[in-house]
Amino acid sequence: MKSIATFLMLVGDQHGKAEEAITFYTSSFKDSAIANIERWQAGSNEPEGGIKIAKFILNGVEYMAPENTIDHGFTFTPAISLFVECESAEEIQSAHDARVDRGKSLMPIDNNGFSKRLGWVDDRYGVSWQLNLAD
Numbered sequence: 001m002k003s004i005a006t007f008l009m010l011v012g013d014q015h016g017k018a019e020e021a022i023t024f025y026t027s028s029f030k031d032s033a034i035a036n037i038e039r040w041q042a043g044s045n046e047p048e049g050g051i052k053i054a055k056f057i058l059n060g061v062e063y064m065a066p067e068n069t070i071d072h073g074f075t076f077t078p079a080i081s082l083f084v085e086c087e088s089a090e091e092i093q094s095a096h097d098a099r100v101d102r103g104k105s106l107m108p109i110d111n112n113g114f115s116k117r118l119g120w121v122d123d124r125y126g127v128s129w130q131l132n133l134a135d
Contacts, residue, residue: 003062005055005062005063005064006061006063006064006082007063007064007065007066008021008063008064008065008076008125008127009065009066009067009068009072010051010065010066010067010125011067011068011069011070011071011072011074011075012071012072012075013075014067014075014125014126015050015067015068015069016047016050016067017067017125018050018051018054018065018066018067019037019051019054021065021125021127022034022054022056022063022065024098024123024125025056025058025063026056026057026058028095028098029058029059030059031057031059031060032056032057032058032059033056033057034054034055034056035055035056035057035062036054036055037051037053037054038051038052038053038054039051039052040052046068046069047069050067050068051065051066051067052066053065053066054066075126076122076125076126076127076128077128078106078120078122078128080128081120081128081129081130082127082128082129082130083129083130083132084129084130084131084132085132085134086131086132086133086134087134088133089117089133092109092117092119092131092132092133093109095129095131096109096119096121096131099121099122099123099124099129099131100121100123101124102123102124103121103122103123103124104121104122105119105120105121106120106121106122106128107119107120109131115132115133116133116135117132117133118130118131118132118133119131
């Protein structure tokens, strides 16, 4: 096996927002960058210039994101979430506030028995994040 990467497909209402999403994500975490963007070309089944596939790094971990107009009948679900271990109360609050802006809180940052400080949000793109204050 060469690698395993999380694949975030932006479809439906999120189509056309992949570049905005990965720019938002890479600007929010240290050791993050957009590695490569391959765009749809004229004559394809997708709008020219849209993201065919993008590879990006968040805190040293590779992710992939495409977008397309096909009605897949699904989108993101909180049943799968990105679990982020934050190093300080300020970091968890900042990550939470950035993601809940135009998103929604699924669980406020609090002691929930699982963790002393854990919050859960769906961001503006529908991606679910659990934000935990590391011990």
